[in-house]
Amino acid sequence: MDLVVGASESTINSLVGKLGSLLAQEYALIRGVRGDIQYINDELASMKAFLLDLTQDDHDNRKKDWMKQIRDMAYDCEDCIDDFAHRLPKDSNFSGKCCCPWLAALLYDLWTCWPRHEIASNIAELKVRAQLIADRRMRYGVESPKGRESNDSSDDVPGYDEIAEDQLPRREMTMKEPVGTRTVMEELEKWVENKAVKDRTVASIVGFGGVGKTTIAMALFNKVMKDFDCRAWVTVSQNYDEEAVFRDILSQIIPDYNQQDSYENTERRNTEKCIPGQFKRALQLCRRHTPTTQHDNSGRSKLTSATTVKEHLQEKRYIILVDDIWSAETWKQISRCLPDNNRSSRIIVTSRLRSVGAACYQSEKDHIFSIDFLCDEDAEMLFKQSVSESKCRNDGDANNLSKQNQKHSDKEIIHHGELWRRCGGQPLAIVTMAGLVACNQNKPTKYWDKLCKRLPARETSVTEVFDKQVNSLTLEGVKRILDCCYNDLHGDLKTCLLYLAMFPKGCKTSRKCVTRRWIAEGFVTKKYGLTEEELAETYFNQLLRRKLIRPVDHSSNGKLKTFQVHDMVLDYIASKAREENFITVIGGHWMMPAPSGKVRRLSMQSSSSKPGDSTKGFNLSQVRSLTAFGNINQLRFQEFNNRLIQVLDFQGLKGVRDKHMNHICKMLILKYLSLRGTAITEIPPRIGKLEFLETLDIRETDVEELPENVRKLKRITSILGGSKNKNPRKGLRLPEEKRKKQQLQDKEDDGMKALRLQDNEGNGMKALRILSGIEINKTTAVESFYLLTELKKLSIYKLSIEGPDKIQIFEQLLSSIEYLCSCGLQTLAINDLDSEFIESLDKMSAAPRYLVALELSGKLEETPNWLQKLHTLNKLTLSVTVLRTGTLDLLSSMPLLYSLTFSFSGAKQDNDIVNVLEKNKSQSDGEIFVPKGFKSLKLLRFFAPRVPKLGFCDNAMPALEIIEMRYQTFEGLFGVNTLGNLKGVHLREEKLGEKDEKTINGFLLDDLKYSTEELQVAIDHTFITY
Template identity: 60%
Template sequence: MLIDDIWSVETWETIRNWLPHDNTNGSRVIVTTRFQAVGAACSERDGTDYVHTVNVLSDADSKSLFRQSISESPSRKEEVHEEIWKYCGGLPLAIVTMAGLVACNPKKKSDHWSKVCKSLFPEQVAPLTLEGVTRILDYCYNDLPADLKTCSLYLSIFPKGSKISKKRLTRRWISECFVSEKEGLSAEEVAETYFNQLVRRKIIRPVDHSSNGKVKSFKVNDMILEYIVSKSSEENFITVVGGHWLMPTPSNKVRRLSMQSSGSKHGNSTKGMNLSQVRSLTAFGSQNRRLPFHSFNNGIIQVLDLEGWKGLTDKHLNDICKMLVLKYLSLRRTEVSEIPSKIEKLQYLETLDIRETNVGVLPKAFGQLKQLRSMLGVNKNTKKALKLPHEKNKEPMKALRILSGIEIDEESSAVASLHQLTGLRKLAIYKLNIREGGQTFKQLRSSIEYLCSCGLQTLAINDESSNFINSLDTMTTSPRYIIGLELSGKMERPPQWIKELNNLYKLTLSVTVLRTDTFKLIQDLPKLFTLTFTLSAAKDDWDIVDILEENKQLTDREIIIPPGGFKSLKLLRFFATLVPRLSFAGED
């Protein structure tokens, strides 16, 4: 039997009382812990209990980790820095947490940090106990600005060890009104700064980065998360049911409920809880289980995150459409196949996430969601995109910032309304099936050109069955605000205006334009960070091998990447079954 990560002697003694006292079958119990006192308690019987001590970091490694975590700390603080890391007992968590604290208080003087050391480490002995680590976490939490305290407590919604999407978190912050526009920054930009501060303070740890270099997902250290969950429970901020934590039933009304997977039925129960004031509900785990919808007051729920929940039915969708103040709705990775027209009642909805579902068409009522900021669709596994409603919007959706995962065909009358989305910052069209020269073709190109002049920053078009992306070269003006551009499918040549996009950060092109002249076209883009050549069309649709062979012939069977360009490029990627030979020309 393995009992992992015990934090206190009291916890071990409780567990030990339930274990057999006589070992007649030669069985073994293995206990892991971070604390010496717990290890000593687990090995009280001479000759039968054994302790294997894992060495903490050496002084040299501790010092290196501390300095690396601070990054560019002023040299005048070097002495006090050493005073701090020496008290951390070689524990990486304590070291990086204290480093984050110092890094976020650059104006604090040496005498301040001397006082901090004396208050946090009165015994001046190592190694640290659980009480010592808790003191560090307490101090770091109390050092947070009020807004960041709230945002950090919100992390307790997510299960232990889970990999969390940054965008999922920041969109929920906005929907809960923890983040709002400030000093000329949009709510999304303020949320980004808050997130980066939590990273800098080592409260969260980046795990994955997107191709533009920004954090895509992160994790929370188990010990930090337990502290946050405990703090959140004390303040009745979030109530966690199930999962890793065994929390007492709240005596007050539950405001934010996180229902997590648990091996015991008792651990999943909300029995005895007052759910009439729940404003936010999050359900984790893919198992089919009941949620207490009947106990909620639909008139006050603002956030409903059912990502991955397999128990969703049409009846639930009808109930959801009664949540009149709902701001955030995620049905991602559920089995929902249709969005009812009653969704138009959700006049405060800001985020609608139906990615990886079976929904194929947006209802006509979609255009009535006047507060909607993010519309997230598409199922990349089945290559199924969302068709726009077949009717024009009577009034523009001025709040919409992201429209992602849509399909446009000849019946999409709503294309004529796209130019009204002047607040749009990201448009991602995953499927096109329109006739060249037709009315829809002309309307779409006109709308994209107009939206680009209004501030569109990210444009993605996957065109495997039309000739639309090849017509973009005839746009009268370049999309000067674009920072992310993705043009894939049956592409013959890149638009010449790409060379004028001085803010372009991320560029994805079809591998069919992989030629020397393409590299010459884009080599002087000053901010280009990521360049990708991709193939998204199926082999049955067109002969990619012939096109690549033709590209070879046009370049004497070799593509030469010219010298002197791509000053900011950090990532060059190729996603294709066949790539011609590439040569990097040297400087003269």
């Protein structure tokens, strides 16, 4: 509960709600306790009202100390209530086991006598603390808050229009060239394109934090990467982890690298399963005493990542962007593993430190570019552009605003002209201020006049980086600007922003991961008629509009997939979080001292694999949220109170094994559990004890099946499993239960297993909203899916249905899917390589009208006849086996279709697939024509062993921006010059067998290169073996 941090309304309401529930439990309370709880409840409500009336100017040292006391008391109160709720068994547990009610009540009183007296004593102490805190305010003169002005409240409830606007996500596919950098960009482009220089050369971009170094480097990288064989972008930051950096590079220069690791590791484990027990123990003993290097989760040697990078790049022309280096020594370590291969390779480095730039400058062929603050003209242009972007949901809207409403926009921005002038030409300050302006369009002049007085005055000073006079902004000036942007947020949004300090600098953070964690932490509750998920998305979109977070990667539907927080913004919110004891970080780059109070949210960011005393001096008994990066050896589970932890995120954590599940299953109020990318292989049956669990993420692990007791998770909303990146995909089997055998010869009860989504009382996983990455086979009782009426996403990675019951299972599965679609299913994905189930989808009696995303992969020969009726669909993936002109005609009229993909996800090229493709091509006279239409489509992708000749007609796909292809054989792409909005083409040619220097057909390259000067064409070559 976070009373002080952002005056978070949702979290204090959660505590008041718990107190109210406790008062309603007649059986649980003893004499005298009810009055104490009522007193604490009333005091907290009054304190909340007092704090909400405080303005930012009212926060003097006395008020801050008093607020801290309220927060600590509320923390302890919440812990006491949760301990009360979980130490006392429910009365129904006794009455259900006893036929005599009065005897059951007597047994319950005797069984719970000691815990109830102990908790009563704790509540009495909390009541005294609440009284003392109230008295202390009067004794030390903590005055009542001044009256607020109606237009000057940062904690105003957001209006309906604002909520409705932020519900609609911004969709993007391409990046714009940064403002005010044309000269620098031209010089950098000349450096890159100078092929007369065969040596590997380095360009270092240095400058003050927030001047746009990374933005410039990324714009250059995206513009020139088409000319290189290999390309990668990595963020280093202060906490340099060599292994993580080079594995990130490997994942980009060898696209299937992680998949190969996983395959080799799985094969090794499968081989071990076949070894008898005594031999297996002997093998493990031999390994234990054999000198080896350390291994990570994928099974590869820790020392081979950098070596593999060097070997792979030895004969390639490559470009590598190394962002945010903080020491010359770090650069030297990275540089040694990037070969100088006499192929005109290029390395781009960004850093705040001139010493790093000097270390990169080893010859006259290297360059140092110092980035200055923007001049007034560029600063104004950036401000206007950023305001327009924040007001609109996509680039088209922004362009329309700038063209159609230019006069109105100019008039409005002139009114705020003093704001951007106070930002000192620093791009970070300008864009965050633009976000504030865009989100407060209805504020009166008085508000902006008062805001200007809080901003730093313009200064001309000598900066340490540039050694010359410029219109600069000091670190203190940046902090004051961020203060204004932060104080403008309403309470819940402040809390959500501060929570991002849990993640390390330079970390690419998943949007979905963050929103799920906000919900589990209690920062987001149902309001404004929205569910928790919808409101969390709304809050995220508000932070994005306000430019407090920056996008990194987008999904194929255009929505933001991952994001980063700028270093200076992250420094600011980490400082705020530390002041309020909201988040504690151990390791990494923060160097935080041990907090004086109890730790509530802990982020462990050390990359060391050695057990240490990093938590020495920390009181971890009240930790509610634990996030760990690096290695699990840093943790000592005995230091934590398992009864209080609600959020546990071990994603990608090294060293996590099945034995650690014993500790995790003791965390009885756990709501969020992520083990994604760890080495666990099994979920124990004790998982059923985590009755409050809402999210279970076990993607990219070796867990193959869920235990039977998972059906006891009545509050579970998201089950995420399987491995999407494997080829073929790996699915997660649902829990199975043997039916009782009534007769050995009875075919219906002959030991077959069936899924049970509910227990004997009819309860179960009815709250489930996301079921992703599952495998359906003959032992799965698919008829039970109809119980999941709240389901919004169903993703089936594998269908293994054979035998005499195949038709019956098909009918049951189809009936369940049709029913779920009628209940509001929004995302349906089915990957069917062998069973031919997807062919039966055409028999659905009603179109799944609520779908926004549909994926049908496998041997699909005909598209369902209801497909063109899906008017809300924005993302569609179909098997390449239906790629023909007739299919494109069918889809061309879909009004909201944003992304269209034709793919085949088989592990190898299938002769049947090839024959179907040849048949489709012959039906289209040897060439697939893309008809006019597809007015909203921006992304077109083809992932298949063979892609036929494609031609674009006039007026086809007018909004298309990106074409992506991955193939072994490609016959050509024509009519590209008709695609007026096309920004980029990415081709990945997969070749069988050994490396072959044969390139893509020359006529194809010519057609692409000469279609438009601004078209970015990137070509990759990968070599695969079967």
